[in-house]
Amino acid sequence: xxxxxxxxxxxxxxxxxxxxxxxxxxxxxxxxxxxxxxxxxxxxxxxxxxxxxxxxxxxxxxxxxxxxxxxxxxxxxxxxxxxxxxxxxxxxxxxxxxxxxxxxxxxxxxxxxxxxxxxxxxxxxxxxxxxxxxxxxxxxxxxxxxxxxxxxxxxxxxxxxxxxxxxxxxxxxxxxxxxxxxxxxxxxxxxxxxxxxxxxxxxxxxxxxxxxxxxxxxxxxxxxxxxxxxxxxxxxxxxxxxxxxxxxxxxxxxxxxxxxxxxxxxxxxxxxxxxxxxxxxxxxxxxxxxxxxxxxxxx
Ligand code: PAF
Numbered sequence: 001x002x003x004x005x006x007x008x009x010x011x012x013x014x015x016x017x018x019x020x021x022x023x024x025x026x027x028x029x030x031x032x033x034x035x036x037x038x039x040x041x042x043x044x045x046x047x048x049x050x051x052x053x054x055x056x057x058x059x060x061x062x063x064x065x066x067x068x069x070x071x072x073x074x075x076x077x078x079x080x081x082x083x084x085x086x087x088x089x090x091x092x093x094x095x096x097x098x099x100x101x102x103x104x105x106x107x108x109x110x111x112x113x114x115x116x117x118x119x120x121x122x123x124x125x126x127x128x129x130x131x132x133x134x135x136x137x138x139x140x141x142x143x144x145x146x147x148x149x150x151x152x153x154x155x156x157x158x159x160x161x162x163x164x165x166x167x168x169x170x171x172x173x174x175x176x177x178x179x180x181x182x183x184x185x186x187x188x189x190x191x192x193x194x195x196x197x198x199x200x201x202x203x204x205x206x207x208x209x210x211x212x213x214x215x216x217x218x219x220x221x222x223x224x225x226x227x228x229x230x231x232x233x234x235x236x237x238x239x240x241x242x243x244x245x246x247x248x249x250x251x252x253x254x255x256x257x258x259x260x261x262x263x264x265x266x267x268x269x270x271x272x273x274x275x276x277x278x279x280x281x282x283x284x285x286x287x288x289x290x291x292x293x294x295x296x297x298x299x
Pocket of ligand 1: 046047073075150151169172
């Protein structure tokens with residue numbers, strides 16, 4: 001697509017013929033032009049280190065919109081662990097090269113921390129009606145305030161018609177749907193299936209930090225989820241969770257942080273199964289000090 005070179009000024013660079021916006025002001029000007037031209041906008045927010053999982057979100061976005069923005073921003077306010085933030089892979093050049101393979105009409109927004117937060121690098125406080133206190137919320141203090149802060153700001157900047165999120169972060173997806181409904185943000189949230197490596201390991205930017213052995217062993221997470229699903233057909237949620245814990249206790253490299261079976265409506269722990277409700281099983285585990293999460297629909 002032809003874009004007006006004036007608006008690219010100094011703050012947007014045409015890199016390998018893919019335009020990267022570094023400031024929200026330049027991007028907002030461009031969005032205004034797109035909107036006045038009647039273009040629909042799809043949005044894929046990311047923290048970079050893109051993999052096939054992200055690319056599948058971008059493909060979905062391209063299929064449903066005229067233009068797609070991909071943000072690449074490692075958001076400091078959603079990390080409760082300084083080492084994790086420091087070690088998070090930052091690979092903008094490789095990310096841009098991957099996005100280029102998907103075609104035209106993709107634009108990157110790669111802001112600095114100052115462009116997003118000015119000098120106030122703090123998360124706002126949110127209530128997500130209790131969703132934020134379950135699972136990840138119990139182990140990553142303030143994480144969802146950080147996610148809510150950045151996603152709300154990005155939505156205000158990009159003003160997309162549709163935004164795409166992977167189900168690997170299922171709790172995040174639910175929280176973003178809640179954010180949008182609470183703040184009446186006019187965007188449709190589209191949840192997309194988990195993308196897996198051939199071994200079954202859910203794709204994650206963190207996988208890049210795993211040794212070959214750890215990467216191979218981490219397939220155990222998905223394998224255990226699949227077996228748990230089979231057991232859930234006949235056994236109670238408590239029985240299945242205890243069984244999962246035992247499997248991880250026997251594993252030489254993986255350490256289970258939590259296993260939870262939750263109702264997808266409110267993410268509350270299942271006490272008693274009901275035929276009319278829908279459940280999912282969630283796992284967080286560490287290997288080589290790297291935290292991996294995964295989940296699976298049970299019915
Ligand atoms: O899922 C992620 O990568 C991040 O949490 C998100 C949504 C890009 C916000 O920083």
